[in-house]
Amino acid sequence: MKRRIFFIILSFLIPASLALTAPSAKDIFSGACLFYEKGDYKAAIKEYDRILDMGYESGQLYYNLGNSYFKDGQLGMAVLNYKRAKNFMPRDGDLESNYRHVLFRLRYPAAPKPEILPLRIFNNLALYFTVNELAIFLAVLFFVFIATVLSHLYFHRIKAYFAVAVAAILILFALAVSLAVEKALSISREAVVVDKEADSKFEPFERATTHFKLYEGLTVSILDSKPPWYKIRRPDGKAGWVKKSALRRIKPQKEKAL
Amino acid sequence: MKKNARKYLIPVILACIMIVFPQDRLNAEEIDFRISTSRTKVTVGKIFSLSLIFEGTSNVPAPGVSPIEGFQVEYMGPSTRISIVNGRKTSSITHMYTLIPLRAGRLIIGPFSFNYGGNTYLSNTITVTVTGSPSDANAAAHPQVIYDETERMRDRIFLVVSPEKSEAYVNEIIPVYLKLYVNRVNIRDIQYPEFSQKGFLMSGFEKPYQRREVMDRIRYEVVEFKTFIYATQPGNFFLDSATVRCNVLVEKKRRRLGRFGGIFDDDLFDDVFGGYDILPFEAKSKKVPVTIMPLPKEARPGDFTGAVGRFDFTLEASPHKVKVGDPVTLTMRIKGDGNFSTVMCPEIDVGDKFKVYQPQVSQEPGAKIFEQILLPTEETVKEIPPVSFSFFDPKLERYRTVTSAVIPITVEKSEKGKEALLAGFQRFTAGKASEEELLGRDIVYIKPSPGKLRKRGKYIFKSAAFISMNTLGALFFVTLLVFYRRKERLEKDVRYARRLVAPKEARANLKKAKCFLEKGAPGEFYGALFKTLQGYFGGKFHLPTHGITITVIDEVLKPKGVKTEVLEKLKVLFEECDLVRYAVSTFDREKMEASLKKTSEIIDYFERTRL
Numbered sequence: 001m002k003r004r005i006f007f008i009i010l011s012f013l014i015p016a017s018l019a020l021t022a023p024s025a026k027d028i029f030s031g032a033c034l035f036y037e038k039g040d041y042k043a044a045i046k047e048y049d050r051i052l053d054m055g056y057e058s059g060q061l062y063y064n065l066g067n068s069y070f071k072d073g074q075l076g077m078a079v080l081n082y083k084r085a086k087n088f089m090p091r092d093g094d095l096e097s098n099y100r101h102v103l104f105r106l107r108y109p110a111a112p113k114p115e116i117l118p119l120r121i122f123n124n125l126a127l128y129f130t131v132n133e134l135a136i137f138l139a140v141l142f143f144v145f146i147a148t149v150l151s152h153l154y155f156h157r158i159k160a161y162f163a164v165a166v167a168a169i170l171i172l173f174a175l176a177v178s179l180a181v182e183k184a185l186s187i188s189r190e191a192v193v194v195d196k197e198a199d200s201k202f203e204p205f206e207r208a209t210t211h212f213k214l215y216e217g218l219t220v221s222i223l224d225s226k227p228p229w230y231k232i233r234r235p236d237g238k239a240g241w242v243k244k245s246a247l248r249r250i251k252p253q254k255e256k257a258l
Numbered sequence: 259m260k261k262n263a264r265k266y267l268i269p270v271i272l273a274c275i276m277i278v279f280p281q282d283r284l285n286a287e288e289i290d291f292r293i294s295t296s297r298t299k300v301t302v303g304k305i306f307s308l309s310l311i312f313e314g315t316s317n318v319p320a321p322g323v324s325p326i327e328g329f330q331v332e333y334m335g336p337s338t339r340i341s342i343v344n345g346r347k348t349s350s351i352t353h354m355y356t357l358i359p360l361r362a363g364r365l366i367i368g369p370f371s372f373n374y375g376g377n378t379y380l381s382n383t384i385t386v387t388v389t390g391s392p393s394d395a396n397a398a399a400h401p402q403v404i405y406d407e408t409e410r411m412r413d414r415i416f417l418v419v420s421p422e423k424s425e426a427y428v429n430e431i432i433p434v435y436l437k438l439y440v441n442r443v444n445i446r447d448i449q450y451p452e453f454s455q456k457g458f459l460m461s462g463f464e465k466p467y468q469r470r471e472v473m474d475r476i477r478y479e480v481v482e483f484k485t486f487i488y489a490t491q492p493g494n495f496f497l498d499s500a501t502v503r504c505n506v507l508v509e510k511k512r513r514r515l516g517r518f519g520g521i522f523d524d525d526l527f528d529d530v531f532g533g534y535d536i537l538p539f540e541a542k543s544k545k546v547p548v549t550i551m552p553l554p555k556e557a558r559p560g561d562f563t564g565a566v567g568r569f570d571f572t573l574e575a576s577p578h579k580v581k582v583g584d585p586v587t588l589t590m591r592i593k594g595d596g597n598f599s600t601v602m603c604p605e606i607d608v609g610d611k612f613k614v615y616q617p618q619v620s621q622e623p624g625a626k627i628f629e630q631i632l633l634p635t636e637e638t639v640k641e642i643p644p645v646s647f648s649f650f651d652p653k654l655e656r657y658r659t660v661t662s663a664v665i666p667i668t669v670e671k672s673e674k675g676k677e678a679l680l681a682g683f684q685r686f687t688a689g690k691a692s693e694e695e696l697l698g699r700d701i702v703y704i705k706p707s708p709g710k711l712r713k714r715g716k717y718i719f720k721s722a723a724f725i726s727m728n729t730l731g732a733l734f735f736v737t738l739l740v741f742y743r744r745k746e747r748l749e750k751d752v753r754y755a756r757r758l759v760a761p762k763e764a765r766a767n768l769k770k771a772k773c774f775l776e777k778g779a780p781g782e783f784y785g786a787l788f789k790t791l792q793g794y795f796g797g798k799f800h801l802p803t804h805g806i807t808i809t810v811i812d813e814v815l816k817p818k819g820v821k822t823e824v825l826e827k828l829k830v831l832f833e834e835c836d837l838v839r840y841a842v843s844t845f846d847r848e849k850m851e852a853s854l855k856k857t858s859e860i861i862d863y864f865e866r867t868r869l
Contacts (some may be wrong), residue, residue, distance in 0.1 A: 026816055029708040040503035052714070067704045088709075094702035097616065101701050104619050107599060135719035139728055146735045153742045202449065203333075205322055209449055211502065212462055224320055236462065 025051045029061065036064065041072040042093055059088025063095050076194035076216035078102050080248050083130040083219065087187060087250070090127055100135070106217040126182050127177075132182040141176060145169045191247040193218045198247075199242030204229035222249070289314040291379040293368050299387045300359055303536050307334070308355045308367065310381070316340055316349035319373045323355060328365040328388070330358040331540055334505075335447065356536055360391030372618060408539055411506060417541040419453075419500050421487075425549045428492050429566040429600045430652045432548070435484040436463075436500050438541055440474055444507035445539070451483050453500035459599070463864040488566075488597050490551035506539045559659050561605055564649045565649035567596010571604070573662035575647050582637055582672040590617075590628040592647060603628040604647040611639045616699055639669040674797040753800040760797025764790050764861050780845040783810050784838040787857055791831065796863055808832040818869045827856050 023031075032047030048065040051057075066081035082099040089095060129137075148169065152162040193214045201208040204226045214220065214234070223239060224231035231248055233239045288314040296306045308331075323331060331838040334354040359365065415438070422797045436451050450463055464484045471480045480665065483502075510865045553566070574589045592601055603617045616633040632642070646661040718724050746777040747801045771786035796803035799814055811825050811832075834853055838845055 025711050026708055030625040033704060033706065051711070056711040056712045057714045060707060061687070061706040061711070064704040067701055070701055094705075097618070098701040100618055101699060103614070104699070120566050132718045135717065135724065139724065142728060143731055146731060150735070150738055153739075204319060210452070211450060238462065 025054055025056050032064065036068055036071075041068045045072065049089060059085045059092065059095070062088065063092070064100070066098065070098070074194070075102055075106055076192055077248070079106070079217040079219070080192040080250065082203050083190070083192060083250050086127075087130060092131060097189040102217065106215070108217060117224070122179070122182075126179050126186070129179065131180060131183055131187070134176055134183065138176050138180065140172065141169055141173050145173070160258065187251045189222050190250045191220055191222050191232070192250065193246055194248050195246040198242050200232065200234075200238075202240065204231070204241040208241070212238055214242060214246070220247070269534050273316040273537060274664065280498060289318075289374065289377075289379060291372060291381050293370065293381045293384060294752055295357070295384050295386060296748070296775065297386075299391050302359050302362055305356050305358050308357050308369065310353040310355070311350060312352070313350045314348070316351045318351050318372075318374055320353045321370065323370055326357065326367055328359060328361050329367070330360060332356045334536065354383070359386070359388040362388050366542060384741065393801070399418055406795040408506070408537060411539065413447065414443050415439065415506065415539060415541055417451075417500060417502050417543040419497055419546050420496065420603065421546060421548055421605045424547065425551065426489070427551050427566060427650065427652050428490060428553055429488055429564055429597050431486050431488050431597045432569065434485050434497070435662065436502070436543065436627035438481040438502050438504075439471070439473070439478040440481070441478050441723060445504045446507065448481060451500045451502045453485065455498055457491060457493070457495055461486045489550040490527065492550045494549050496548060497548055499545055500543045503543070504539050506537045508535045508537055535592060554656075557657055559657055561646060561659075562648040562650070562657060563598040563602040565596065565602070565647075566600055566652060567594055567649060568651055568653060569594035569596055569601070569647070569649050569659040571647040571659070571662065573665065575642050575665045575667060578666070579670070580634060581670045586632045586634065586642070586667060588630045588632060588642065588645075590645065590647075591625060592627075594623045595624070596649070598626045601626050601649075603630070604645050606630065606632075606643075606645050608632065608643060608856040631677060634667075634669045637669045637671045639667065641666045642756055756797040760794050761861065761865055763797065764794040767793060768854070768858060771857075775847070775850050778847065780838055783850050784835045784845070784853070787853060791828075791835075794864075798864060808836075820867075820869070824860060824863050827862055830853040831856055831860070
C-alpha cells in the first residue's frame, strides 16, 4: 500500500518537475533573439520553429522568423512568414517595410490595386483588420443592433432615428461579414513559392508540358489539389499545376483527399 | 395557410440540399469506370481512339495511361456531360486518347486502375486485333507516314520569331513576336510557346491574338504571341529556336470502294473524329541573331544606375508645412516606356538637414513610384533640393538627366523641444546605424518580445466565451422581444387579456369560497362559487360577467361541443347557487365540499380542453 502511494505521488511530481525545468516559449524566444544578434540565423530559425512546434504563434514570432529567413538568404520563406505575421499585426510599420523590402529584393512589384475605388477601399479595409478584430466588431454590432431594437420598443422617443440606425447597422454588418469572409478565404487559399524556381504545368503530371515558371517568393492562389500537385493561379491570372513541395500555404492545413 | 407553407417547405429544403451537395458528391462512391475503343480491329499505324469513361462524376482529372504495350499514346482532352432528368442529376467525364498500333498481334488494352477520393477503381479490358499488312495503303497512318505527313506540312505550318529590333543596348527592352503561320490546315490545342533564352531575361507571354497575313501572295492565319526580353551582357547572341505544340486535323484518305466494297467497311461510321485524323505537331522557329551593344561610357552621368528607356520624372512633396521631426513624403514618379526593372530610386542629397528613410517602391503599368520619408531636423530648412534621375535613351542613343524643381517647404519649431528630437535622430545617425543608412536598404530589426502568444489556429470567434456571449445576447433579445409582444397584446387584445386572467381570478375566488366553507357560511360560500363561475366563463368566452347564468350552458357551451357530463355538473352547480337563497339549512359541509370540488373540476376541464 505504501509503495502504491509512493508511485502515485511520484507520478504527480515528475511532470511537475519537468514543467518547472522545461523552458517556456518566452525563454525560447529570447534565446532565438540572441542567436539572431550573434548572426547565427539558422539556429535562430530552429528556435523560433520550436515555439511553433509547441503550438504557439504570434505576429512578432512570425516577423522575427521572417527576418531570420531573410538574413539566411531564404527569401521565399521570409515572404511566407511576413505574410503570416500580417494576419496578426496588419498595421505594423516595420513589418510592412520589411515585406516591401524583401519583395524589392526579389524584384516583384507591389500587388496591383483595383482600379475601382470601392473595390480599392474594400481591399484596403480587408488588409487593415485582423480576423479577430472583425469578429469583435461584428459582435459589437450585434449588441448595438439588439440595443437599438429594444430601445425602439421600450423607449419611443428614439423612434424617429430607428430606421436610419437599423439601416446603418445592417450595412456595417454586411460589410464586416464580407470583409471577414474575404480575409478568411484569402488566408486559406494563398501560398508562397519557397523553391528558387518551380515549373507550372498544364496537367498534374511529371511529363506534362511546362506552361510557365514560378520564382521564389511569389504569392499565388490555390485553386485545386491533386496530391502531390496544387493547381494555382498566378497574380497575372495564369493557372497551372505545381508540385506541392515548391509551395507553402499561408495557413498550414491538413491536405484534403480528393 | 400554415399547411400550404409546410407543403412547400419540404421540396424547397430538398432542392437546397441538392444544390449545396451535388449528386456526384453525395454518391461519390458510385463511380463507374470503364474504357472503350473506337475499333477492335486495326492495321499497324492506323490511328484509333481510346475513351476512359467515368460515370457518376465530372471532375476526375486525366489519369496517366501511358505506356500501353504495343501502342503510341497521345492525350486528346476531356469531354464532360451533365444531365438532369426528373430532378435526378447524372454526370460523366470522358478522357480521350489516340492510339497508334506499333506492331501486329492481339494486343490487350487495360485494365487501368485509378485512385479517386481514397477509392481505387479498376476498368475493364479490351483486346484489339492488329493486322500486320494494311489492306489499304491509303488508310495507313504508320509512324513513318505520320512523320511524312507532318514534314509535308512544315511549309503550311511554321513558327517565326521576330524581335522588334536586331540590335539593342544592354538592359533595353526588346519586344519579341512569335508568330505561328497556318495555311489551309485545321489546327487545335495550341500550347503556349517554349522559349527560354540564355543571357536574356524574359517576361511571360501575353494573351495571343489571331489575325490574317499575306506572305508571298499566300494568305495565312497567324497566331501571335508577344513577350519582352532584355540582355544584361553585351555581345552577339542568337535567340534559340522556340517551339509551339499543337494538334493538326488531317483529312482521312477514303478507301476506294470496290465493286462489292461495303460502305460499312468505311471509317465513316466507326471513327469518333468523323473524317479526320489528329496528328501531334511541333512547330520550331529558326535561330535569330541579336546584337547587344554595351552602354556608352562617354558622358555617363554620375547618378546613372542602369535605367534604359524613355522616361519622365516628377517629384512631389507633401505636406509643405511641417514641424521639426514631422515627416514629409516625397513621391518620385518615373513614367514612360522602358525597362522598369533597371529603374532605381534617385538619390536625394539633403545633407544633415533631413533624416532620410528607405524608399517604398510600387509599380503600375508604365510607371514606377518611389515614396521616401524625410524628417527635417531644424527649422532653418526652407526647401527640398532638386532631385535628378538619369537614364539612357536608346532612341536618341545618349544619356539624359531629368532634374526636378526646388520644392519650397516651411518648417516650424517643434513644441516638444529640439533637443529631445535631435537626441532621437542621433540614435539613427551615430556609429554603425549611420553606415546602414548610407547603404540605404535593409530590413528593420527583430522584435524583442514575442507579444501575445496564442495557440495556433485559435481565433476569438471559435472560443467558447465568444459563442456563449453571442448566444446569451440572442436569447436575451428573443426573451425581451417575446415579453414585449405579450405585453402589447395584453394591452390591445381585451379578449386575449380576459381569457388569460380568467383562470387566475377563478383560483383566487375559489380560495375565498374555501374560507367561507371553513367558516360554515353556506350563503357566502355559494355566493363566492357563483361569482367564480360568472367571472371565469365571462372572461373565458369574452361575455358580460353579470349576464352569466344557467342559460349560458345552452346558449354558449353546448354549441362548442362541451361534454354532456360536464354540462350536467355545471347545471347542478348553478341550481345549487340559486337554491341556497331559499333553503340555506339544506346545505351541510359535505355538500359544500362536493360543490367546491365540482367547480374546480369544471374549471380544470375547460382549461385542459381546447374549445
